[in-house]
Amino acid sequence: MPAKTPVIAMVAAGVLGVAAGAWPVATAGFGGGSGPSMRTQLASVLDDQQWATPKPGSWTMPKPEAGGLPPVIKRIETQERVVFLTIDDGYTYDSEFVNLVRKEKVPILTFLTSTYIKGQGQYFWAMRNAGSQMENHTVTHPNMATLSAESQKKEICDSSDAIQKQYGRRPQVFRPPFGSYNQTTLQAAKECGIKSVLLWSAEFYNGTSGPGVGYNGFARGDGGKGFKPGDIILMHYRKGLAQEFQMILGWIRQAGFRPAAVENYLPRSLGGNAPDQPSHA
Numbered sequence: 001m002p003a004k005t006p007v008i009a010m011v012a013a014g015v016l017g018v019a020a021g022a023w024p025v026a027t028a029g030f031g032g033g034s035g036p037s038m039r040t041q042l043a044s045v046l047d048d049q050q051w052a053t054p055k056p057g058s059w060t061m062p063k064p065e066a067g068g069l070p071p072v073i074k075r076i077e078t079q080e081r082v083v084f085l086t087i088d089d090g091y092t093y094d095s096e097f098v099n100l101v102r103k104e105k106v107p108i109l110t111f112l113t114s115t116y117i118k119g120q121g122q123y124f125w126a127m128r129n130a131g132s133q134m135e136n137h138t139v140t141h142p143n144m145a146t147l148s149a150e151s152q153k154k155e156i157c158d159s160s161d162a163i164q165k166q167y168g169r170r171p172q173v174f175r176p177p178f179g180s181y182n183q184t185t186l187q188a189a190k191e192c193g194i195k196s197v198l199l200w201s202a203e204f205y206n207g208t209s210g211p212g213v214g215y216n217g218f219a220r221g222d223g224g225k226g227f228k229p230g231d232i233i234l235m236h237y238r239k240g241l242a243q244e245f246q247m248i249l250g251w252i253r254q255a256g257f258r259p260a261a262v263e264n265y266l267p268r269s270l271g272g273n274a275p276d277q278p279s280h281a
Contacts (some may be wrong), residue, residue: 051261107261172271195271205236
């Protein structure tokens, strides 16, 4: 039996997807006559989430590179017991996942391979309106370090162009496929308007097997166990994501951690939402 479709989110996403970042023009409510307009009802359903900001003095803000290139960030230095959930690719998706993210009110960050917008554009409209920004993961998911400067720039710039056109916001953060990059990648990213490169400190191999950890295993890049404050966790859009997401949420909460929005821990100069000079109470 096929998975149930998140009707409200997907239908609304389809309506909204006709114009990137714009509300559809509507003069009547869903049922006609008096009552809330379509725009008002859709706004209520799909209002962007607002995630908690870090406590003052609890974290160390990532800093720009001295040479002006986007810095490479693998984890956030924080005293809070928070982790950051990031999900890559987009070629396969779980239709129940949007509902779960909205129900649980969990911040995630999507790194979208833009070639998949053509087939799954409405799905990622729903994800965007569940609170996940769409950031850059190239057009075709190549190993960036093997490409020429021209090819790398095309992968990054064309992806940002497509995401901006579809979702109304130009990506500010880049994740190279496989975590593979070189100085040429960073220069190309800068020229495409990217402000930081976000890697990861741990991976949840949801829906697949990881080396040494088995199916649905969890592995830290430093070889340790469990979660550490400020971990950036890599996941992927795969079938069964909703169930696997519930699994990792359980692990996180049992360990006394909570998911947080990584964009709220990045300064605006690096593509995030935090002031570049944090205020002190």
